[in-house]
Amino acid sequence: MTEPLLVGTDLHKMYGTTPALRGSSLTVRAGEIVAVMGSSGSGKSTLLHCLAGIVRPDDGTVVYAGREISAMSDVERSALRRRDFGFVFQFGQLVPELTCVENVALPLRLDGVRRKEAERRARVWLDRLEVGDVAAKLPGQISGGQGQRVAVARALVTEPKVVFADEPTGALDSLNGEKVMQLLGQAARDTGAAVVLVTHEPRVAAYADREVVVRDGASLDLERVA
Amino acid sequence: MSIGHSFLGLLEGKPRHGYDLKRAYDERFSPGRPLHHGQVYATLSRLLKNGLVVVDGLEPGEGPERKRYAVTDAGITDVQAWLSQPEKPEPYLQSVLYTKVVLALMTGRPADEILDVQRTEHLRLMRDVTRRKTGGDLAEQLICDHALFHLEADLRWLELTAARLNELAARVRP
Amino acid sequence: MSPSWLRELLLGARMALAGGRSGLARAALTAVGVGLGVAMLLAAVSIPHMMQARSDRGASRADQNYGTQVERTDRSTLVGETDMAYRTDGIRGRLLQAEGADPALPPGLTALPRPGEMAVSPALARLLLSPDGALLRERLHYPATAIIGDKGLQGPGELAFYLGSDKLTADTPGVGRRNAFGDENTSEGLDPVLLLLVVIIFVVLLLPVAMFVASAIRFGGDSRDRRLAGVRLVGADTGMARRIAAGEAMLSALLGVAAGAVMFFAGRSFVGSVELMDITVFPSDVQPDPVLAALIVLAVPAAAVVVTVLSLRRVMIEPLGVVRRGGDTRRRLWWRLIMPVLGVLLLLPMVGSVSRSSEGFSEWQVIGGVCLILLGVATLLPWLVQSVVRRLHGGPVAWQLAVRRLQLDGSMSARAVTGVAVAVAGAIGLQMMFAAVEANYQQRTGQDPSRAQLYVATAMPHGWSDAAGVVAKLAATTGVTSVNPRAMLGLELPALPNGEQPGAALFLGDCAALSRIAEIGACTDGDAYLVDNPEAPTPAAGAAVTIRDGEAQTPWTVPAGARTVPPLSDPYYGLASGVLVTPAALPAAVRDRPGLQLQALLTVDPAAVDVADHVTNTRWELDQLGATWEINPTMVDNKFAQVRKGLFAGAAVTLLLIGASLLVVVLEQLRDRRRLLAVLVAFGTRRRTMSWAILWQTAVPVVLGLVLACAAGLALGAVLLRIIGEPVAIDWAGIGIVSALAGAVILLVTALSLPVLWRLMRAEGLRTE
Incomplete structure (x- = not known):
């Protein structure tokens, strides 16, 4: 087994008076796909937000590649998310006024890559996800399945170490959902990216290497118990 | 579907007569499709032979219905293994x-x-x-x-x- | 209107109220926005009545005879004018003395004050009682036995007094006889040029307010559209959805009108305690013009419906969501040009037709022309923004985000900026007109404040023999450093062959005083001099002339030995002219006539405070009917100064109002995008990048708006200048100031929206939905 890449330990998070996480832990190794399952409101999205450094946990630590994310400043965490992480959400994630290729190029440009180069690399990824033909279109002009594939391309264009996917197929039908998962899984394996996949659909979770269940804000690694 | 394990489980609560056992089983696990008497006796004698149950006592009268069965330690272990598998x-x-x-x-x-x-x-x-x-x-x-x-x-x-x-x-x- | 129509309108009205907390918030926001606008419009249409009331009040207490003789009757009252200043405030003062048995009373008094007692306005009474009035108490130390009623005052804050006297005579200069107070012809109206300015100021300030009302009606339009989509889902057709939207808008507008009325009346009760431009107003004088007020009450809800229906034309409300049309539709230029061109065409026939002395002009033609030119800015701006933004590309991420957003939905941003652009265009046009007109209304007095700072005129009971005593008293006054005394009389010269009767000045003073008026050289008492000033007629030595001093006329021969001397510049009169005499050179009857007026030029210690008031106090003891003035190189026509102050106050309020509506629009846009913002944060977008994107997104339309506004403002200003017959001159400083103000409003709006942006950029946005 490879070294752990991302380790969240005993994470707690309250939203107002509602506890979202109550001592959740998760370890992600380089290149593996981990499905985080649980019913709605179980805290699985919050766990993802904490692991990705979007949200700072109230208690507990998140360590990525030996550095403690939970102790970093907002600026450092932002830079980390730009360079080492990629994100796919359920919907509403593409900037509606940018074309697809500009959307995919955005993370590169945020990190200072020149526009021409960024868009060239974006096109390569659009082709890999079989949506090269919509490059010049606006997100409002393409289908939901195409939109999710553009989003996957955007998550992978920086060749991140970890991709965080929060219900990436939640708004899609089975066929489109399967396609997006196949492409995401394949692309992640090709680039060696680990994937943290939050989903409540078993068939989507089946694309992962292993499963973690979040119940009432605590995560259970069932396979380790078994 | 293992009737034997079910019987062992049912007996774990308390010793039962063969007749009780059949009725409890039918009621809980197989409503509308009661067990044949033959199935009950065959299962019980297999469990007896394997030492998973013992006859705990006899009621006045005749027939296996009048025998009271109790689960043995081996029987409990067997149920446990089955449940966790x-x-x-x-x-x-x-x-x-x-x-x-x-x-x-x-x-x-x-x-x-x-x-x-x-x-x-x-x-x-x-x-x-x-x-x-x-x-x-x-x-x-x-x-x-x-x-x-x-x-x-x-x-x-x-x-x-x-x-x-x-x-x-x-x-x-x- | 069919019943189903009505039902749908009512349903819309109910939805405006029943839309949960956000629906209520939206209705309230719109009501407050519309209310602010309506209150301002109501205030504006109250101004004509307010001005009329003020001028009526002024006319009813008029007491100037302008030289006409008034017969003495039972009703006669002698009135001495003794207006004065206290610090920066003007005080209206009158000496009153009964001449008949049943003397006429000025409005606001029930009886004439007895000699040595006075009636004061409430504001003056308060001032005299306050610590601030200490210096004034030394002057007006008389018992105040009555309060002047509101009928006799122009505003609640006016400082005025009537002082009873028993020393007035009808032939004293500054004293007049009245058998009744009030004069219908006395109120001075604005001349046509000022009226033109006032009309334009109103248009320029109120048009943006009207646009603000229109944009307030759109507040929360996006959430309204989503709600309507829900209505479509349960089976309403497009027409029904529109009528429901119209009903919703109408209710919000009606609430706004009600709120506006409340704000107006609440504001009105405060009006009495507000002093703006030295003017105070009685709340009862603030009454909206009934016709215009009715128009506002009807037009605002109607406009709400029209704006709503028009804005829905660009939106397709489908059961499952809202599709915004536009973006790819190319805006056409030609019809957008019609309005400004029509506006210029309306104004062009008026070129050269308005001057200070001309008859009136068609106010409606001006209002129409100016409105059309300014509305042209509103119609041209979306076209300009679209055509420029379409050509923009490249640049850093923040710029790309802003430009792309403008390309996709430029009309929204353009609309938000339109109000600012219209206000700026109008202000620039006005500013140009002001710069040109200002010169006309500022008269160079020729006075030189570097050599003397105060001028005091006071009558001497025993003529010139009192001069030394008066000078001593003035010189002893706090802050006075020197006194230069002289008297000025009039000379009537022999008639010219063409029948004209020329006049000249006769200065009386000692050698020291005369040596400051002309280069007299050697001087002893008894000498006389003729000032060599080709600009003014001067009698020859030995000529027979008449000395005129008030009503008194005395024949006199210019001394034969009078020398002709070169003039000097006098601090008060400028380059001197006429005849200079030492006291012994004048007949005693003239020199020592009771009531001869001493003119003293005073220099004062620049570090001393309230010198003018100390001097006025001294002068008041010497002669209540005298005068104390500051020596000033220019004199601004008071009416003009007030118009200009009004413009700046109005422009500030208008820009703030527009800024507020802009802020609402920006915040609404941000809130609509909270999820997207959260996603952008998730993949590591810096705050800085997003802040710049917001700034660019506002700044690009604003800069374009300012460019267009400058062009339209210059065109408007040029036409207006031609109308009043002034050469077209561009006032770059004015343009700079107005543009900077507008830019500051934009920066302020952006700055105020940043905290909300940053709050929305926290990850909580990902949790919703």
């Missing part, structure tokens, strides 16, 4: 799983563990099928999809049951 995921599992859950609840064992273990087994199989599907041709994919949908249905049932365990416990516990 996930079933091989396959269609129409729910009757076995249901039996296991109810018995666990009746005997005060942690029923959610049974569900978790089963769930992990199901997902493991789903991952295998998914892997096979990803590499396969269209026919293979369709066959795999059929299996996946069924497995998913079971998994959903497991999740739902897990969510309603407390409700079920209140029903089955006296």
